[in-house]
Amino acid sequence: MSFSDLGLAPALVSALTDAGFSEPTPVQARAIPLALEGHDLMVSSQTGSGKTAAFMLPALHKQVQASPLRTPGVRVLVLTPTRELAQQVTDATRTYGKALNWLRTATVVGGMPYGAQLKALSRRVDVLVATPGRLLDHVQSRKVDLSEVEVLVLDEADRMLDMGFIDDIEAIVARTPQSRQTLLFSATLDGSVARMAAKMMRDPQRIEIASQKEKHVNITQSLLYADDMGHKMRLLDHLLRDVNIQQAIVFTSTKRAADDLADTLADQGFAAAALHGDMNQRQRTRTLGQMQRGQVQILVATDVAARGIDVQGISHVVNFDLPMQAEDYVHRIGRTGRAGRDGLAFTLAVHGERHKIRNIERYTDQSIPVQVVPGLEPQRAPRPGADRPRRGGPGSKPGWRPGGRGGYQSRDSGNRPEGRGRFERDPDSRPVFGDRPRGERQYGDRTQGERSYQDRAPRERAYGAGDRSDRARTDRPYAERPWGDRPRAAQGDAERRERPTQAWNERPRTGRAEGERRDAPVRRFDSRRRAA
Structure with missing residues (x-):
C-alpha cells in the first residue's frame, strides 16, 4: 500500500x-x-x-x-x-x-x-x-x-x-x-x-494500533544494579565509552541533576549538554539543533525530553534515575530504535528501587534482564524485603526494622537462641536494675537503708535541729524562720507593719495649697529657640 x-x-x-x-x-x-x-x-x-x-x-x-x-x-x-x-x-x-x-x-x-x-x-x-x-x-x-x-x-x-x-x-x-x-x-x-x-x-x-505496553522488539533492554552513587557513575562511564555508541540520551529525575551530570560528563571529555524545563526556548532549540547535527553526543535530559525528540542517530538510552511513572519508562526508551532501527536501553538502579522495577515490568508485561559488568559487580547483595518501603514510626529509624505483633527488634536479634521469646532474658546474663532486691540497690558506696539523717548535708536541715515532724514550720517565731542562711531584717518588717494606710485621695499634695491648680507655663516657639 x-x-x-x-x-x-x-x-x-x-x-x-x-x-x-x-x-x-x-x-x-x-x-x-x-x-x-x-x-x-x-x-x-x-x-x-x-x-x-x-x-x-x-x-x-x-x-x-x-x-x-x-x-x-x-x-x-x-x-x-x-x-x-x-x-x-x-x-x-x-x-x-x-x-x-x-x-x-x-x-x-x-x-x-x-x-x-x-x-x-x-x-x-x-x-x-x-x-x-x-x-x-x-x-x-x-x-x-x-x-x-x-x-x-x-x-x-x-x-x-x-x-x-x-x-x-x-x-x-x-x-x-x-x-x-x-x-x-x-x-x-x-x-x-x-x-x-x-x-x-x-x-x-x-x-x-499498538498499546504502550507492547514490547519493543527492536530495543535491547538491560538492568544494572549499583551499590551507591559512585558505583552508578562508574557504570555510566563504562556504558558511554562503548565504541558502538553513536548518540545517547541520559535521563535524570530533576533539572539540577541534569545540569550537574552534564557538567561532569563534559569535564570527563564527553560532548554533553543538558535539556530541561528551566531552559528558555531559544536554548532548548539550540541544544536540539546541535544534537541533530551531531555536535552533541550525550544529551542529559529530564522527562520533558522523553516526548517530542526525534533524532535518528540515538543508539543508546540510559535511565540514570528511574522515572516517576512506569509509562514514562516506555517514552524514554522509545527515543532509540526509531524508524525500524535497533537500539539499546540501560537502566541503573540501587537495590532499594526494586519495587519500581517491578512496577515497570508489570506495566510493560515483560521482565528486564539483569546485566553485570565484569569488574563493576555490585558488592552488596539485596536483603530480603529491602526493596519494600518502610513504614513510619520506630521501625523507620536506622538500625531498626519492624518486628512481629507491633514490636520492634534490633538487627542483631537474629542471634537469639532458638526457642526463646523476643522479650525473654537470658537467665545467665547480668540482672538489670529492676531485678535487684530492694536492699541491694546502691547509692554511691552505701545502700539505701544505711543512709541516716546525720549523713545529710547541713543545707538539708534548714528548719533547725531535730526531726521536722516535732515542730511545724508555722509554729516557729517569724525571726527564726530562715531565708537561705540569712535571717530577715525584723526591724524593716516592723516599720512596714506600723506604716499607716492612706487612700490615694487622702494623701497631701506637696508644694501646693488646698485647691491650688498647677498649670504648666505657656512656652512659645521663639522663646524655646532663644533659650537653646
Missing part, C-alpha cells in the same frame, strides 16, 4: 515521496482513511509509529480541497504538551506541505518572546501548533481567532492531562466551533482521557 492508495492529494503524496516516505505505517493506514471521511478519532499507538503524519496529512488534505475564497482564520489547531513536540509537529507540517506554497504555519509556545508570536499571529495562519498555556494567553487577549477551526488535534492528550492542562484545554476548546473535527492521540484511551473525549468529541472511532 502506498500513500496514493489512501486518497491523499497528489501534492501531498509528491512531498512525501521527496522526503523519503515510501509507504504508510499501520497507524497511518488505519487513521488516514477514517479522518478523510470526517470521523472523530481516538488513537492509541506506540511512540515513533508515525502518528504525526496520521493526523497532519488528512488535515492538510482538507485544506487543499477547501475553496480559496474563504475568511481568514486558523483552520488547523494542534495542541501539544511540550515545546519540543510542538516544534517537531511544525517541522513535519512544513515537510508534508512543501508543495503548498500558500500554506502558513505558526508556533505558539511558552519560553519565547511575545513580540515574534504576535507578529506571526497578526497575519493569516492556516496551521497553528501551540502549547495550551501560551495559546490561552493569546486567546484571552484576543490575538487569536479560533472561530474558524476545522480540525482540532490533541497530541499526547494523556501527557497534557498529567501536566495539569485540563482547564486550559477546556477553555480553548470552548472557543472553537461545534462543527469541528477532533483527532485525539494518546498513550491510553481510558480514565481521564476517555472522560475528556466524551465532552468534546462526537461518536469517535477508536483505533488501537
Whole structure:
C-alpha cells in the first residue's frame, strides 16, 4: 500500500515521496482513511509509529480541497504538551506541505518572546501548533481567532492531562466551533482521557494500533544494579565509552541533576549538554539543533525530553534515575530504535528501587534482564524485603526494622537462641536494675537503708535541729524562720507593719495649697529657640 492508495492529494503524496516516505505505517493506514471521511478519532499507538503524519496529512488534505475564497482564520489547531513536540509537529507540517506554497504555519509556545508570536499571529495562519498555556494567553487577549477551526488535534492528550492542562484545554476548546473535527492521540484511551473525549468529541472511532505496553522488539533492554552513587557513575562511564555508541540520551529525575551530570560528563571529555524545563526556548532549540547535527553526543535530559525528540542517530538510552511513572519508562526508551532501527536501553538502579522495577515490568508485561559488568559487580547483595518501603514510626529509624505483633527488634536479634521469646532474658546474663532486691540497690558506696539523717548535708536541715515532724514550720517565731542562711531584717518588717494606710485621695499634695491648680507655663516657639 502506498500513500496514493489512501486518497491523499497528489501534492501531498509528491512531498512525501521527496522526503523519503515510501509507504504508510499501520497507524497511518488505519487513521488516514477514517479522518478523510470526517470521523472523530481516538488513537492509541506506540511512540515513533508515525502518528504525526496520521493526523497532519488528512488535515492538510482538507485544506487543499477547501475553496480559496474563504475568511481568514486558523483552520488547523494542534495542541501539544511540550515545546519540543510542538516544534517537531511544525517541522513535519512544513515537510508534508512543501508543495503548498500558500500554506502558513505558526508556533505558539511558552519560553519565547511575545513580540515574534504576535507578529506571526497578526497575519493569516492556516496551521497553528501551540502549547495550551501560551495559546490561552493569546486567546484571552484576543490575538487569536479560533472561530474558524476545522480540525482540532490533541497530541499526547494523556501527557497534557498529567501536566495539569485540563482547564486550559477546556477553555480553548470552548472557543472553537461545534462543527469541528477532533483527532485525539494518546498513550491510553481510558480514565481521564476517555472522560475528556466524551465532552468534546462526537461518536469517535477508536483505533488501537499498538498499546504502550507492547514490547519493543527492536530495543535491547538491560538492568544494572549499583551499590551507591559512585558505583552508578562508574557504570555510566563504562556504558558511554562503548565504541558502538553513536548518540545517547541520559535521563535524570530533576533539572539540577541534569545540569550537574552534564557538567561532569563534559569535564570527563564527553560532548554533553543538558535539556530541561528551566531552559528558555531559544536554548532548548539550540541544544536540539546541535544534537541533530551531531555536535552533541550525550544529551542529559529530564522527562520533558522523553516526548517530542526525534533524532535518528540515538543508539543508546540510559535511565540514570528511574522515572516517576512506569509509562514514562516506555517514552524514554522509545527515543532509540526509531524508524525500524535497533537500539539499546540501560537502566541503573540501587537495590532499594526494586519495587519500581517491578512496577515497570508489570506495566510493560515483560521482565528486564539483569546485566553485570565484569569488574563493576555490585558488592552488596539485596536483603530480603529491602526493596519494600518502610513504614513510619520506630521501625523507620536506622538500625531498626519492624518486628512481629507491633514490636520492634534490633538487627542483631537474629542471634537469639532458638526457642526463646523476643522479650525473654537470658537467665545467665547480668540482672538489670529492676531485678535487684530492694536492699541491694546502691547509692554511691552505701545502700539505701544505711543512709541516716546525720549523713545529710547541713543545707538539708534548714528548719533547725531535730526531726521536722516535732515542730511545724508555722509554729516557729517569724525571726527564726530562715531565708537561705540569712535571717530577715525584723526591724524593716516592723516599720512596714506600723506604716499607716492612706487612700490615694487622702494623701497631701506637696508644694501646693488646698485647691491650688498647677498649670504648666505657656512656652512659645521663639522663646524655646532663644533659650537653646
